[in-house]
Amino acid sequence: MTTAFTADELTQIPWLPLERVPAGTNAIRSNRGVEVISYETCAxxxxxxxxxxxxxxxxxESGVDVQEFKEIASKSVNxxxxxxxxxxxxALGTFFTPQKVQSMRSEVRxxxxxxxxxxxEQTEIELVGDMIRDIPARVFSELLGVDAEKHAAFISRISEESVRIFEMDPELAGPSTAAWSELTRWVDELLEIHEPGTPDANVLDHMLAxxxxxxxxxxxxxVSLVTLLAASTDTTQILAGLxxxxxLDNPDQWQRLREDPSLVPSAxxxxxxxxxxxxxxxxVATVxxxxxxxxxxxxxxxxxxxxxxxxxPAVFTNPEIFDIGRTGERLPLNWGVGRxxxxxxxxxxxxxEEMLRATSARWVTIEHSDPAAAREASYLDAGTSVHIRVTPAN
Structure with missing residues (x-):
């Protein structure tokens, strides 16, 4: 069976397969491989x-024909x-712990x-540029032990550019090759100038320990520094915008969150x-x-x-509804499962969580600055700009 949707369509409407294949379909073959559709089968x-x-x-698949980059990928924990x-x-997991997360929470706030x-006192705000883009980059700067004022903008940009290989688009071979060249060069320079400090002070000192x-x-x-840097900020930035x-599309849920901040984690x-x-x-199948x-x-x-x-619908009740109080159901698969x-x-x-806590405490309402433009925007545009109008709490 050939799919009636394309990769471009999926990028715009990720749940489109449910509208195009018979109910209860778990997987189908397409012209690009095998498409796994249901939750349990994906997991x-x-x-x-x-x-x-x-x-x-x-x-x-991206047309990046540099053996060094392939070797880095082949030796990474990923x-x-x-x-x-x-x-x-x-070795890496003993650094990325719940304790480390909690130790940074107040600083992130x-x-x-x-x-x-x-x-x-602005009421017209562009969320990505004014807040979202900077926070993941600052967090990674802190984890890496480098000055965020000097390096956060680079970290954000290089993560965004390097992960474009996941688009599997040969037309991006040139920019992707340039991004990975810049990324590996920066890591090599960091390793050359780094002065070892207290074990676990940052991820590099942890790895040296x-x-x-x-x-x-x-x-x-x-290899670990290169792959961590590539994955450092882009996904979080996109998720925050979305x-x-x-x-914005469900203002009743914003009011619900303001009335009950304990819903932040489930939100x-x-x-x-x-x-x-x-x-x-x-x-990729190996057998x-x-x-x-x-x-x-x-x-x-x-x-x-x-x-x-x-x-x-076999896993989530009323899955088309955005319900920040949803509990007792399976976790989203954004970050993968298993090893x-x-x-x-x-x-x-x-x-x-901290972005939601801070903004919901400050703003009584949020709405699209330009609803017509928001309706026309591509799905992933939220990762680059989110224009909003707010009503301050005070």
Whole structure:
């Protein structure tokens, strides 16, 4: 069966497959590979050891023909399996802990409040430029142990540019190659000038401590820094923009949040479900098998369509409704599941929570500055600009 939707359409309407395939369809074959649609089938596919994360293939599909970048991808914690994956996951995971997240929460709140203070008495605000873009970059600067004033803008830009390989568009080969060249050069310069400090003061010192214990090599550290930097800010920025867009389109939920701030954590979870930043998570089959009765062959590209999975009526009650009090249902798949679950998820969630806490306390209402333009905007435009009009609380 060939799909009646394209990759471009999925980027604009991530849940489109549910409208185009028969109800109850779990997976289908398309001209680009296998499309996994239902929630449970997506989750089981992402956990399956027979599917690689396909990072090397992403470079090949994007026309980025630089062996160094492919080797970095092939040696990263996001790609390797077995004992090497367990070793790297353990070495890095002991830094990305709930305790580390909580230790940064008050500081993140201060950054957000300062960004909002800088808007003064404005009632017309562009959220991405005025607040959203800076916060994930500041967090990563802090985790990396570099000066945010000097490096945050670079970190935000290079993350946005380097992850465009996930678009698998050969027309972006030139810009993607340039971005990865700049990214690796910056990491090499950082490693050259870094002066070791207290273990766990930042992620680089943590990795140096892991090296001293024989758990990481110099190559592991370089590869990990490159891949962490590439993934550092872009996803969180897009999710934040989409989160506020969901509230703009559902003003009753904004009022509900203001009346009950304890809903902030469930609101972030619901926002990630309702408008995911990615339509799919990419995988590559390493053996012949099947998914929900659909034959899969070694080398096939497999797409876990999380945008559709998040609207699966077999899992979510009234999935088309944005309900910030939604509880007792499955977690969104934005950050993956299983062994390759995103190391930075807890930081992203914390940042989104603090953005909601600060803004909902300040603004009685939020609305689109230009509703007509908002209706015409592309789905992912929310990651680059969100123009709003606010009614201040005071």
């Amino acid at each position: 089981s596919t992402l956990r399956d050891l027979d599917y690689s994360t396909g990072l090397v293939e992403l470079f090949e 790609y390797v399996e077995g004992p090497d994956h367990a070793r790297l996951r353990s 201060e950054w957000i409040e300062a960004a909002l203070d800088a808007t003064g 892991q090296k001293a214990m024989g758990k990481m090599s110099d190559e592991d550290i370089r 989160m506020f867009t969901s509230f 972030v979870t619901e926002a990630a479900r309702y408008r995911p930043g990615d339509a799919w998570i990419f995988r 012949d098998k099947e998914i929900a009765g659909v034959p899969v062959y070694a080398g096939d590209h497999v797409f876990a369509l999380i945008g559709a999975a998040h609207r699966d 390759h679950f995103c190391l930075g998820r807890m930081f992203a969630v914390m940042e989104l």
